[in-house]
Amino acid sequence: MAKRRGGSGMALTIVLAIVVVALGASTVAGRWRPRLPKLLQAEHPHVVRVEVLNGSGESGIASRVATHLRDGGFQVVDIRNADRSDYFATFLVARRSDLSGARALSRYLGDAAIVRQTWGPELADVSLVIGSDRSRLRLGD
Numbered sequence: 001m002a003k004r005r006g007g008s009g010m011a012l013t014i015v016l017a018i019v020v021v022a023l024g025a026s027t028v029a030g031r032w033r034p035r036l037p038k039l040l041q042a043e044h045p046h047v048v049r050v051e052v053l054n055g056s057g058e059s060g061i062a063s064r065v066a067t068h069l070r071d072g073g074f075q076v077v078d079i080r081n082a083d084r085s086d087y088f089a090t091f092l093v094a095r096r097s098d099l100s101g102a103r104a105l106s107r108y109l110g111d112a113a114i115v116r117q118t119w120g121p122e123l124a125d126v127s128l129v130i131g132s133d134r135s136r137l138r139l140g141d
Contacts, residue, residue, distance in 0.1 A: 040042075047075045048101035051124035055082030056132045062115060068139045072108050077123050087131035093117050094126055101125045110138035 054062035066076040091113040091141055094102035099114065105126050107108045111130070130137075 011096030047073065048105055049075045049077045049123065049125045050105060051078040052076055052128045053080060053082035053127060053129045054063075055084055055129045056134050057085040058132075058134065061134055065128070065134075065137065065139065069128075071103075074105065074108070082129050087129055089113065089133055090131040090137060091115055091127055092126050093128055093129065095119075096125050108138075110136065112137070 006069070041121070052062045052066045052069070062079045062081075066079050070077050080098055091111075092102050092115065094114055094116045095118060096102075097118050102114045105128065106114055109128075
């Protein structure tokens with residue numbers, strides 16, 4: 001019987017050691033995961049949903065910008081062409097009465113102008129219209 005108790009105690013020690021190692025690994029992995037930019041964490045607790053509209057006439061720019069926005073923690077809900085392809089200036093349309101999401105997006109892109117229009121698609125909090133001045137956007141490349 002003494003052997004069995006010793007064996008059970010050894011098995012319990014091994015299980016506890018495995019649990020401790022797993023918790024340690026989880027803690028280390030949690031510290032290295034990607035995080036939202038500080039400007040989103042501090043000011044805007046929920047993810048900002050963005051509709052990206054290409055009004056510049058340049059093919060592929062909306063997809064590039066959408067990738068940059070996703071990398072910054074924004075949720076891109078739609079990518080398509082704007083109603084026109086000759087917009088000169090890039091601007092944001094705030095679709096909610098709370099402008100904090102639009103302001104966070106504006107700062108992330110390098111201070112794009114914000115227009116307030118609280119009606120519109122329920123899908124997006126902010127619509128980003130890319131104009132021909134797209135080179136002034138801060139895209140991180």
